[in-house]
Amino acid sequence: MFNKQELIDFCNTARESYLAHISIDCVVFGFHEGQLKVLVLKMKNEQSWYLPGGFVLKNEPIEEAANRILKDRTGLDEIFLQQFHVFGDPERSRPHREMYANMLPPSENWFANRFMTIGYYALVDFIHVTPTPDSHSEACTWCDLADTPQLELDHGIILKSALDTLRLQLNYQPIGYNLMPKEFTMPELQKLYETILDKKLDRRNFQRRMLGFGILTRSEKPRKGGAHKAPYLYSFDLANYQNALKEGLKGGW
Amino acid sequence: MFNKQELIDFCNTARESYLAHISIDCVVFGFHEGQLKVLVLKMKNEQSWYLPGGFVLKNEPIEEAANRILKDRTGLDEIFLQQFHVFGDPERSRPHREMYANMLPPSENWFANRFMTIGYYALVDFIHVTPTPDSHSEACTWCDLADTPQLELDHGIILKSALDTLRLQLNYQPIGYNLMPKEFTMPELQKLYETILDKKLDRRNFQRRMLGFGILTRSEKPRKGGAHKAPYLYSFDLANYQNALKEGLKGGW
DNA sequence: TCAAAAGTGTTGCGTCTACACCCATGC
């Protein structure tokens, strides 16, 4: 991905600016047309894919670092972001160590170090994101969860772990609020739940249950244009939502 | 806590052996006589208390580091250990930075660095633990959760965070299995749940519910010796327990 | 007019809650 000169330049600035041994990787979830999506990067000159990531500035809180990284890749600020796990096997970054081993001696080579990575997952409103590659990537794109490409290093494991966390936190975090657009229909929300849980849900019971939580506001105007009966549009009542989440949305799915 | 010579020695070995910027802190929970307990350390020459912690060897997986640290403090190996959060504010270790600032120049002073800490919580069988202070502590003791002393740095926050995690994971992790002795009575187990949840539970419903999970084996002999009716002794059926946890123990508390 | 999508109602079963009741033991 780097040629020699790029590597030298990067290592010099990295050593000055960033904490060694620590990186951040983000699993960015979006939801569009009934599909849960993940943001991935494709490296230059390689058929290899990664999760968006970066390093922590020497005097920067890690939450801010994650935010900065995500702002660079999505254009969005104030993203919903949750730390979920640290991946700390010393062997996890070995492929990178080897990739650059014969370009620079270890003392000058930033990637000769072991890196542990802090995994964050982010929830964003798909339509507001402008996927933006970084300097050593040739592409930054959404892909459907079902057909994500093979990811390098342990990024596949990190993605899987983020998904598991998402599932577990569905009743405790404002996941719907952050993934759905401002207004949405009940079937759309149901699709999101079905995708995350990987399970079909009963249309009618889902509706009654959701409404029962008292966290949705129905707007007067239904969605026009589609075939068939026009569905109502809903939006989250954020105050009620967050209040309900404190106790956890009752019951399982 | 360190005098100057100790500090110099420690810094020299630390720089050689450990990863910079990263530490591990452990919240060790035990349960004894109806009380949830936490293991804390008292520093030499100071009225200050800390959670047990340490650093990560340069080529050591972080789980192993946590295990090593806990073995040193408790004498136990193969402890149930869960990572729960990284505390990454650059200011969190400032007090330590300042404490040693005028003993050594920053370049030689290990503690001049910023440290982020990985929080682990551990569940142990109280009676098997031998609390053992480290070289710069004068005491390592259990204390009741209700009256933990004021903890230094952000260790109070870390403890609070561990407790919240414990509560959330009660239906998803073998918490009872790891905190209770091999055999225990139903009221004892109930006390544990009540302590973690900070809530009174109905004696009879608790019993039926617990038995309903099918994760307990009743031994033939009841506990003798106490006043009043002799309670049955139970132990966990580990296979069933772990199986039930996969789906999560149904229902809330 | 018909198929498909969406909204609303109803019924029955299972589960939990809040009790009442029974048993054992030491003072």
Place this chain on the structure above:
DNA sequence: GCATGGGTGTAGACGCAACACTTTTGA
């Protein structure tokens, strides 16, 4: 024998799953 701790039973409330039924719309 009685207070206390512990084990078991049960009636009513509640919640949820599995349905049937109605409404709206475009083809």
